Amino acid sequence: MLKHSVFSIVSFLLLTSCLSSSAQDSCPEGFRYAGTLSGSDSGEFNKTVFLKLPEYATLDESYQQTEVRASNGKRKAQSNLRPQDIPKGIHIDPYGSSDLEKVWAVSEPQLIKPDNHGASTQYAFGMRLFCSVQGSPYGQTEGECDVGVQVCYKPKSRN
Secondary structure, X not given: OHHHHHHHHHHHHHHHHHHHHHHHHOOOOOOEEEEEXXXXXXXXXXXXXXXEOOOOOOOOOOOOOOOOOOEOOOHHHOOOOXXXXXXXXXXXXXXXXXXXXXXXXXXXXXXXXXXXOOOOOOOEEEEEEEEEEOOOOOOOXXXXXXXXXXXXXXXXXXX
């Protein structure tokens, strides 16, 4: 029984480590993985979601993302997000459900800067996430819609 518990714990830790490193590997070279914004629903998900960057993280504001795919292009999930709308120093990689009856989009990126008076030492980054299950012509839906954004940041170099 003890061997099985230890094996389960070790397996979980290895899996968690692999998932976390694969997410970090998707960041461009020179960037750090901040986390993933995500949402899902069996009908419609439409919320602004935030994550905090690591404490005392700095942003290299000379970086501006130049390309972004902000939706799966279906009618109900259009996004007007342009790369220049993404805050400088932040790199995003949006994704979502690809099933025919599911749509997704991301928009309205927001960067909340740390408080200059010392109350906060962390940036917070958020976006509006939208996904919906459209259903078949007969009103049936299958599964949940998913939408997510992997968030990376470029740390300011220390000279």
